Amino acid sequence: MGLRMATPWKHPETGSYYLRERVPVAVQETAAGRTVAIVIEGQSLSVKIGGWVKLSLRTKDATVAKERYRDASAALQEHYRLIQQEAATGPVRLTQRQIEALAGEYYRAETQQHQDSPGQPDEWDATRSALQDMGETVAGLERLHGDSANLMLQQRGMTVDDGSRKALMEAMHRAYVMFAEGQERRAVGDYAADPRTARFPAFDDGAMVTETTRAKAGQPQTAPRVSxxxxxxxxxxxxxxxxxxxxxxxxxxxxxxxxxxxxxxxxxxxxxxxxxxxxxxxxxxxxxxxxxxxxxxxxxxxxxxxxxxxxKGRITAAPTDGVRVRKPKQIKTRPSGFTDEEARAILLAALQDPSTLGNMAEKNKLAIRWTPWLGAYTGARINELTQLRKQDFITEAGIPCVRITPDAGSVKTGHYRVVPLHPHLIEMGLLEFVAAQRGEYLFLTPAETLEATSRRAENVGKKVSEWVRTGAGVTDMGVQPTHGWRHRFKTLARDVDMPDRLIDAIQGHSDGSAAAGYGETTAKAMYREIQKLPRYEWS
Structure with missing residues (x-):
């Protein structure tokens, strides 16, 4: 199981797919109004960051859209990371040597891409004239080279100050003019070696070593990115x-x-x-x-x-080290478990005619009928009860018991346990109810996988919780609508001097001691103690 992944958005009228994402809270303030470059199918596109980012993926094919979305979203995440890095440490000021080195990379990339088919000489002569005019304003430089500058800096993981970026675009413009001159020369058949490439230095930021230079130097490459x-x-x-x-x-x-x-x-x-x-x-x-x-x-x-x-050696340090969330002193105005009045209200309401529950699913009605009573006498978690099956009701040493097991769904501890049933539950007809059920699970219809079935058990538990508030009328938010039985069970067990180890065994708790792992707690021992619990009976 991985983390949830976002997907492309399909325009309902045109059928075209888009990247459409809400800008994360952590970068909203610092990123708002910025324009970043995202490459789609080899073309650099500008996108402005606001509350949302929306960018056409330029396809109506769902499979292609998913691939482009993945790459575009990753590029957008990298922009966010750089923006946060800038906010934390400040932007980088490029040296003249670094600026010329980046311009050289731009020159070589343009040359390599276009040199084989340079076009007509007169076209490049007109291009050089137009470049002269556009290179005289910041707006012109931005239109010509802004996206390419952003992309180069992003690929190096750098965020630079405004002065450095302007100087970089000016250097890139000079390099592009030289590229246009070279194209005009090649257009008339002159493919002599280009001496201009030697004028550009190699990029070196004084600290950063790229994977390429590491490999050339025979140094070990850095570990791959870990998400x-x-x-x-x-x-x-x-x-x-x-x-x-x-x-x-x-x-x-x-x-x-x-x-x-x-x-x-x-x-x-x-x-x-x-x-x-x-x-x-x-x-x-x-x-x-x-x-x-x-x-x-x-x-x-x-x-x-x-x-x-x-x-496992995948990362060197954890950013969570040393982080604490200070908790204010809790103000407690009532017990964590149900009061006598609340227990009475819930259990009596559970005995009412199921038809009073309206159009609720029959399985949910059965859960409302039985899980409050089972919780009252076993102290089990609600989801452990809503996922019970017919075969989980067994007999050990002649004692009717219920088996709470990961085979049926989710159990917090991951361990099964057997809990004897209180005599009052038997007298109420619990076992006859279980025997009369046609399906395997008592309170839900199972899904194809155990994980999905566990989620259904959680949903049934939520229905029971809602009913406690609305149907049984227990509205005090100081007590949890189903977990209150676990607290109340422990309280009553202590009232009748039940040993803590047996209480923990019945409820699926552990005291963490080494001694707790030795020996078994038998159904006979637990049943002896459970019989001490007072009955929930009212005249």
Whole structure:
């Protein structure tokens, strides 16, 4: 599983495909109003950056559009990276030698492209006259050479100051005039060696060494570019080998998507600590996420993915190192679990005639009928309950039990567990309900893959949560609409002196100790404790 990829947009009237992307938040302020060059099918096109970027891909073929979109989007991301780099470190001031070296590259590229078919001499004579006039104004220089200058600088990963860029275009113009003179000479059959190429020096920025010069010098070339998608795929592979859940993988993909969308590019090595901090601040200020959510969910996911990249030698350092999201002291005004009144309201509402639920899918109605009661007596997570199958109801040592297993869908720990059923559930007819169901899954229709089935279980869980708010009337946002059962179960278990190790075994928790990994917690031991729980009965 990789990160989500954007796709070309098809114009509904013309059928032509476009690159159409929202400009990332991180670069909106600094990039607004800038014009950058994007190459489409060998032609450099100018595009102005605003709130959105829109650029024709010049094709009506979907396959071709995808290829051009990928290249154009990557070029746009590189522009964003350079703009952010400029904002952080300031633009580069080119030396005269560097300017002439870049002009020489321009001269050689134009010569190589056009020398075989130079055209007519009088055409080049007229061209040189027109060049003389256009080269006298900045606007003329921009029209002639602006896109080519942008492209050369982008390819070298450089953002230069305005003075350097103007001087570069002037040097490029002089080089182009020389190219036109050479073309006029070749047009009359003179293909003598061009002595002018020797006047241009090799480019050297005093620090940067290109892959070409590395190879010529016999030096090891730098590592290939590593994207955020590459790092995620590396992490996901390790996660799955360790038995991690697909739900966690999807959640981490979402968090990496958020970072990539904020930055506007996915070059993992180019991300800085400052950008990670700014992203976290953006999630809090603009996305209105809590400090806990940003720190424990978003930052944790990105930190884990980068850590794998460092461990596997794909990147040298993690920009998440040293980054923290400070959490304000939490103000708690109520218990995390349901109160007696809330538990009563939910469980009694679940017993009502399913016809009162309207046009809701029958499987959702069954989930509303049974998962609150199962949650109350097992303390299980809602998605562990909504993905239960008929074969998950078993008997161990003569005790009716439910098996919560990754074979049915997503389990947070990745480990199966067996939980004895409280006698009250048996008396309510739970096992008869299970036996009467025709399909394998009790509360959903399975998809073709286990991952897709897990997503359906999540959706059913959301339906139950919505019903708790609207149907059962538990509207206090200080308690989670289904997770409240897990907190309440632990509270009641402590009230009846249930040992913590048995509570953890029933709920699928771990205390992290080495001793917890030794021995098995039997159904007999758990059933003895579960029977201590008070019944949910009202006169």
């Amino acid at each position: 955020l998608s590459d790092l995620f795929d590396l992490w996901a592979k390790e996660h799955r080998l360790a038995g991690g859940s697909e739900k966690t993988a999807r959640d981490f993909a979402h968090k990496l998507d958020s970072l990539g969308a904020y930055l506007g590019y996915d070059d993992a090595a180019a991300v800085t600590q400052r950008q990670i901090i700014d992203w976290c601040d953006h999630l809090r200020a603009e996305a209105k996420l809590s400090a806990k959510t940003v720190g424990d969910k978003y930052l944790t996911a990105v930190r884990a993915v980068y850590r794998i990249g460092v461990e």
